[in-house]
Amino acid sequence: MKVTGAQSLVRSLECAGVEVVFGIPGGAILPAYDPLLDSSIRHILMRHEQGAGHAAEGYAHVTGRPGVCMATSGPGATNLVTPIADAFMDSIPLVAITGQVPRAAMGGDAFQEADIIGITMPITKHSIKVMDPDAIPTAVAEAFHIASTGRPGPVLVDLPKDVLASDTTFAWPSSIELPGYRPHTEPNHRQIAAAAELIRRAERPVFYVGGGVVKGRAARELRALVEAVGAPVVTTLMARGAFPDDHDLNLGMPGMHGGYAAVTAMQRSDLLIALGVRFDDRVTGDLASFAPGAQIIHADIDPAEIGKNRAADVPIVGDAKAVIAALASSVGADASITPALYEPWRAEVARWHADYPFAYDQDPDGPIKPQHVVSRFDDALAGEGIVVTGVGQHQMWASQFMRFNRPNSWASSGGLGTMGFAVPAALGAKIGRPQERVVAIDGDGCFQMTAQELATASIEKIPFVVAILNNSHLGMVRQWQELFYDKRYSQVYLPREVPDYVALAEAYGGVGLRATSVDEVDAVIDKALGVDDRPCVVDFRVDEAEMCFPMVPAGASNDDIIVRPGVMPGAGEVEGSSPDHPVPEPYDEPEFVPSA
Amino acid sequence: MSVTTHTLSVLVANEPGVLARIAGLFSRRAFNIESLAVGPTEDPCLSRMTIVVSAEHKPIEQVTKQLHKLIHVVRIVELPHDNSVERELGLFKVAAPAGKRAEILEIAEIFKAQIVDVDTTTLVVESTGTPEQIASLGQLLVPYGILETARTGRVALGRGGKILRSPNPHPVPLEDLSRDYASDHHPAEPIPTRR
Numbered sequence: 001m002k003v004t005g006a007q008s009l010v011r012s013l014e015c016a017g018v019e020v021v022f023g024i025p026g027g028a029i030l031p032a033y034d035p036l037l038d039s040s041i042r043h044i045l046m047r048h049e050q051g052a053g054h055a056a057e058g059y060a061h062v063t064g065r066p067g068v069c070m071a072t073s074g075p076g077a078t079n080l081v082t083p084i085a086d087a088f089m090d091s092i093p094l095v096a097i098t099g100q101v102p103r104a105a106m107g108g109d110a111f112q113e114a115d116i117i118g119i120t121m122p123i124t125k126h127s128i129k130v131m132d133p134d135a136i137p138t139a140v141a142e143a144f145h146i147a148s149t150g151r152p153g154p155v156l157v158d159l160p161k162d163v164l165a166s167d168t169t170f171a172w173p174s175s176i177e178l179p180g181y182r183p184h185t186e187p188n189h190r191q192i193a194a195a196a197e198l199i200r201r202a203e204r205p206v207f208y209v210g211g212g213v214v215k216g217r218a219a220r221e222l223r224a225l226v227e228a229v230g231a232p233v234v235t236t237l238m239a240r241g242a243f244p245d246d247h248d249l250n251l252g253m254p255g256m257h258g259g260y261a262a263v264t265a266m267q268r269s270d271l272l273i274a275l276g277v278r279f280d281d282r283v284t285g286d287l288a289s290f291a292p293g294a295q296i297i298h299a300d301i302d303p304a305e306i307g308k309n310r311a312a313d314v315p316i317v318g319d320a321k322a323v324i325a326a327l328a329s330s331v332g333a334d335a336s337i338t339p340a341l342y343e344p345w346r347a348e349v350a351r352w353h354a355d356y357p358f359a360y361d362q363d364p365d366g367p368i369k370p371q372h373v374v375s376r377f378d379d380a381l382a383g384e385g386i387v388v389t390g391v392g393q394h395q396m397w398a399s400q401f402m403r404f405n406r407p408n409s410w411a412s413s414g415g416l417g418t419m420g421f422a423v424p425a426a427l428g429a430k431i432g433r434p435q436e437r438v439v440a441i442d443g444d445g446c447f448q449m450t451a452q453e454l455a456t457a458s459i460e461k462i463p464f465v466v467a468i469l470n471n472s473h474l475g476m477v478r479q480w481q482e483l484f485y486d487k488r489y490s491q492v493y494l495p496r497e498v499p500d501y502v503a504l505a506e507a508y509g510g511v512g513l514r515a516t517s518v519d520e521v522d523a524v525i526d527k528a529l530g531v532d533d534r535p536c537v538v539d540f541r542v543d544e545a546e547m548c549f550p551m552v553p554a555g556a557s558n559d560d561i562i563v564r565p566g567v568m569p570g571a572g573e574v575e576g577s578s579p580d581h582p583v584p585e586p587y588d589e590p591e592f593v594p595s596a
Numbered sequence: 597m598s599v600t601t602h603t604l605s606v607l608v609a610n611e612p613g614v615l616a617r618i619a620g621l622f623s624r625r626a627f628n629i630e631s632l633a634v635g636p637t638e639d640p641c642l643s644r645m646t647i648v649v650s651a652e653h654k655p656i657e658q659v660t661k662q663l664h665k666l667i668h669v670v671r672i673v674e675l676p677h678d679n680s681v682e683r684e685l686g687l688f689k690v691a692a693p694a695g696k697r698a699e700i701l702e703i704a705e706i707f708k709a710q711i712v713d714v715d716t717t718t719l720v721v722e723s724t725g726t727p728e729q730i731a732s733l734g735q736l737l738v739p740y741g742i743l744e745t746a747r748t749g750r751v752a753l754g755r756g757g758k759i760l761r762s763p764n765p766h767p768v769p770l771e772d773l774s775r776d777y778a779s780d781h782h783p784a785e786p787i788p789t790r791r
Contacts, residue, residue, distance in 0.1 A: 125665075144770070175767035181667045182763075407665070
């Protein structure tokens with residue numbers, strides 16, 4: 001069929017199953033925007049390309065399908081760099097379509113020319129520069145295939161303007177041939193048997209579950225495996241919801257701000273069953289003293305993750321769903337593996353969990369504690385809905401105090417730690433799951449980085465709640481300055497009245513609400529969750545001095561976890577713990593001095 | 597663990613930008629490439645890169661795995677020095693006044709090197725061989741005054757009948773991306789809760 005390159009692109013996106021594209025038009029991508037008018041694909045006009053990228057990520061997080069963002073050449077494309085890097089670090093399937101200057105102008109520093117393929121080479125799973133209009137369908141098919149299979153990730157497709165404008169023919173390929181891309185999905189059965197043998201011999205096994213289980217759509221298989229073994233589970237920041245938080249085997253999030261029981265269970269474990277994780281430094285703390293007595297079963301679809309940070313005793317390369325199902329059947333066939341084996345271990349872990357839960361003190365007459373806001377949202381959502389966050393203290397509190405019982409109900413920026421993720425990602429999540437309530441827990445610092453997307457949300461009638469835990473600071477940075485820089489607060493103060501978040505929300509066509517005292521919190525949450533036709537921003541004026549605990553200081557051993565100021569139950573008790581790491585002295589109740 | 601040189605033979609898709617992807621990966625992962633040679637192969641779709649790097653065993657394994665993740669990388673093999681043929685080519689422009697010319701020719705003869713350019717005051721010596729042979733020839737030419745040097749990267753092939761070639765064609769059907777993947781793994785069973 002005779003079409004233009006642009007028509008071929010739009011037809012290809014339709015054939016790839018795309019229902020929504022987040023983007024902003026501009027010079028070089030202009031030809032693609034014309035056939036979009038006649039397409040079934042919904043285009044959401046964002047206010048900044050970074051917002052388009054994060055919205056596509058939010059969509060991908062909650063649907064498991066690739067998110068699509070589109071931008072023009074030059075600055076449009078470079079504004080996508082942050083979300084592309086974010087998607088790369090968190091293995092989010094993302095297809096970024098960028099316009100490029102015409103072929104003849106390439107390399108000549110033409111207006112709005114940027115070598116976006118070169119710029120994004122280290123942060124994409126793959127990128128394709130389409131120099132021949134006939135190659136558009138194959139390029140799009142390859143991009144979606146690569147982005148969504150194996151270890152998912154971002155793929156960039158760069159299209160020169162004249163390629164989009166040329167005449168070509170359209171034919172959607174039924175299959176594709178990529179000799180250099182054959183993800184290994186089926187696990188080796190000898191490795192599965194070896195893993196089952198380690199489980200049988202273990203006394204203190206822990207399931208260390210990561211984002212790969214969500215990406216691999218393996219939550220159901222995981223549940224069956226965990227219940228067959230009866231060992232405790234920790235779910236990393238990327239895996240919240242992969243295993244139900246309400247399940248009595250779930251210890252929640254491990255790591256730098258993880259729960260005492262989750263961190264300590266890993267430290268004392270004799271077998272970590274690591275599924276779709278990458279032994280990230282935020283989880284392991286000082287690697288040399290991480291889980292010193294544990295053997296490691298490490299399953300991942302990316303062979304490069306196995307043995308990268310911690311040597312594996314039983315490496316398994318494969319898709320999470322296939323690996324976990326195979327493990328479950330192997331464990332199920334072995335009558336000697338029963339939950340009764342680990343009863344003493346479960347009891348010990350349960351005691352830690354009961355002794356050191358996530359906790360905070362809310363004085364009914366004092367300032368609102370940020371954790372209180374998060375807890376009240378959790379109660380109001382009652383385990384339903386989708387939660388999105390930015391990066392920092394509020395993100396950790398959301399992960400600590402909210403329950404996630406379903407996969408794909410949590411979207412957060414993990415590996416890259418991208419402030420400003422929440423507002424656009426919440427928008428994308430709501431598009432992906434229109435029937436669900438979407439709540440963004442955000443910080444005042446993060447919110448101001450991408451707040452312009454409220455305009456997109458109100459114009460497009462995309463309702464979600466943004467709960468700003470407004471502590472008038474870049475809170476996590478302030479916390480580190482308090483703990484490690486002698487309370488010398490440098491460049492972290494954001495006066496809480498500027499901007500007026502309520503007025504700002506209304507100016508953008510949304511609803512603006514505010515809570516300044518504890519007794520206002522519930523009513524405001526109720527009211528916010530009742531808004532169903534536009535975005536709603538709530539300015540929660542929370543305690544400025546609140547810090548996020550537990551905490552393992554950067555570079556310290558997980559044995560030295562500080563549950564709350566002055567309480568370090570693990571220090572010096574565990575064999576193999578190293579005393580040489582810098583651990584802050586227990587300190588008095590912080591005295592808050594604004595830096596302004 | 598000791599640092600040794602590794603010779604990686606990499607079959608890559610013959611596409612623009614492949615060299616940048618591979619070189620970028622090495623530098624991003626903090627590896628120093630000692631030499632790199634690229635050329636076409638018997639299959640017009642593929643090029644062969646021969647990359648020499650110095651690294652310990654574990655890091656080289658990691659960088660090999662990372663290389664495998666590049667879509668344009670089709671095959672990688674590490675060629676052991678004792679079971680492969682390794683060659684480099686060197687060109688040396690040597691100061692050769694009339695009185696010294698015979699001596700230089702004699703040295704070239706011993707190394708089976710060719711004289712490929714002659715001028716009144718200079719000679720260009722071309723030598724092909726193992727990296728060590730080229731280095732020794734260079735050493736011997738130093739006293740005469742080496743004016744310019746050009747050396748290729750190493751090229752290598754494994755000895756014997758083992759062949760590194762593209763895998764057989766294996767077209768894969770496209771995923772149905774319109775499916776609702778997220779909800780198809782939600783466990784339906786009630787949760788045994790502690791609350």
